[in-house]
Amino acid sequence: xxxxxxxxxRLENQLxxxxxxxxxxxxxxxxxxxxxxxxxxxxxxxxxxxxxRRSVRAKELGEMLFLDSGTLTPMLKKMEAKGYVxxxxxxxxxxxxxxxxxxxxxxxxxxxxEVPYRVGSCIPLSPEDALALxxxxxxxxxxxxxxxxxxxxxxxxx
Amino acid sequence: xxxxxxxxxRLENQLxxxxxxxxxxxxxxxxxxxxxxxxxxxxxxxxxxxxxRRSVRAKELGEMLFLDSGTLTPMLKKMEAKGYVxxxxxxxxxxxxxxxxxxxxxxxxxxxxEVPYRVGSCIPLSPEDALALxxxxxxxxxxxxxxxxxxxxxxxxx
DNA sequence: ATAATTTTAATTGCATACAATTTAATTGTA
DNA sequence: TACAATTAAATTGTATGCAATTAAAATTAT
Numbered sequence: 001x002x003x004x005x006x007x008x009x010r011l012e013n014q015l016x017x018x019x020x021x022x023x024x025x026x027x028x029x030x031x032x033x034x035x036x037x038x039x040x041x042x043x044x045x046x047x048x049x050x051x052x053r054r055s056v057r058a059k060e061l062g063e064m065l066f067l068d069s070g071t072l073t074p075m076l077k078k079m080e081a082k083g084y085v086x087x088x089x090x091x092x093x094x095x096x097x098x099x100x101x102x103x104x105x106x107x108x109x110x111x112x113x114e115v116p117y118r119v120g121s122c123i124p125l126s127p128e129d130a131l132a133l134x135x136x137x138x139x140x141x142x143x144x145x146x147x148x149x150x151x152x153x154x155x156x157x158x
Numbered sequence: 159x160x161x162x163x164x165x166x167x168r169l170e171n172q173l174x175x176x177x178x179x180x181x182x183x184x185x186x187x188x189x190x191x192x193x194x195x196x197x198x199x200x201x202x203x204x205x206x207x208x209x210x211r212r213s214v215r216a217k218e219l220g221e222m223l224f225l226d227s228g229t230l231t232p233m234l235k236k237m238e239a240k241g242y243v244x245x246x247x248x249x250x251x252x253x254x255x256x257x258x259x260x261x262x263x264x265x266x267x268x269x270x271x272e273v274p275y276r277v278g279s280c281i282p283l284s285p286e287d288a289l290a291l292x293x294x295x296x297x298x299x300x301x302x303x304x305x306x307x308x309x310x311x312x313x314x315x316x
Numbered sequence: 317a318t319a320a321t322t323t324t325a326a327t328t329g330c331a332t333a334c335a336a337t338t339t340a341a342t343t344g345t346a
Numbered sequence: 347t348a349c350a351a352t353t354a355a356a357t358t359g360t361a362t363g364c365a366a367t368t369a370a371a372a373t374t375a376t
Contacts, residue, residue, distance in 0.1 A: 006267060006271065009206055009274065011206045011207060011210075011222070014203075015288060015291065015295075016184050017203055018296055018299045019181045019184055019291075019295055020181050020184075020199075021223075021299050022302070024181075024224065024333080025298075025299075026177055028333095040360095042363090045175060045178075048169045049169060051167060057324095058324080059323090059324065064169070066182060066183065068363080068365090069326065069327090070328090070362095070365080071362060071363050072325090073327080074361085074362085075362075093324085094324095094370080094371055095323065095372070096324065096325085096371095097324080113163070113166075113167065116166035116172075117166070119174070123298075124297075125298060133173065133294050133295075137173075137176035137177055137179075137291075138176055139282075140180050140183075140282055141176045141179050143282030182363080186363095189364085189365090198331065199332095200332065215354090216354080216355070225332090226335090227354075228332095228333070228334055228335080228336095228356085229332060229334070231357080232331085233332075251341075251353095252340080252342085253342070253354045253355070254341095254353095255354080255355065255356095319374100319376080320373100320375075321374070322373070323372075326368080328365100329367100330364090331362105331364095332362080333360100333361085334360090335358100335359090335360090336357100336359085337358075337359100338358095339354100339356075340353100340356100341354085341355105342351100344349100344351070345349080345351090346347105346349085
């Protein structure tokens, strides 16, 4: 077992690198399938939210997807141009953007139904590993979410 | 246990989504640390290869990092502009680009030594989960690599 | 009520990523 | 040897992603 001075800087000793690679590769598996629907992966996860709720405030969508306005704004405008969503202001708070699925956007859901099966079939993962992975990543993502929303258990000092 | 028609299209039932989010979040943890070195995460993993080998063909680097020339070419030019690598053609095959670390690039290794510790400390993962994750992602990445290099066990037909 | 603060999107700038194409060099073949 | 096929980078075009800033609306404090 090597334990050199720079051992933790070796690519094969990283945890982050396989995470980065696997995420890219898996997202890449969606590409040909989503091409058929005319959407990208980022647009797909946004539509998942809308398929469930029909509409959502941009702020909340960003929190759910871990994306900020710099990514969401242009992406949602593209989705609007494609006719899958509408963008409108909340009359009660003109700062907020309401994103809603159009009928055409809702119709995509039917075409997307096969996607999870087809992607699953080309992810090289045993059922046990898939289950374990889901658990680990789920806990990890929950921690990240908690970091972002610092619940103020105590009053701020001063 | 809900099993609706569209249940596999719910965000919370995805395996890919937490993978995508966790990869982004973890890479994000590197950002402030690598800012101090003047490099990005992609540049960091490229330097990891060069710190070990001093030089590598661009083709091989792309295979190791799962990146193509469309990503590598501009990134390596930036690294060259920063003085961390040199780009030169292989005299034996003018198509190949040889990427080599400069002394300054090699010196970055010393400054980077702390990075893995500091990142590790802010990744919300138990030691057991980290170990399991490394195993699962390692197997997964190996499968993706195998997909890419189709070892021709049999002669092609015709 | 008015000013200061906060909140939410939008914008700007920079760095990936990847598909598809192009260019140059090399190899295989008739 | 010519010529076709292959290979490796580079280029082009599109879509993220995120930090930092800006702009507008709403809230809070005075």
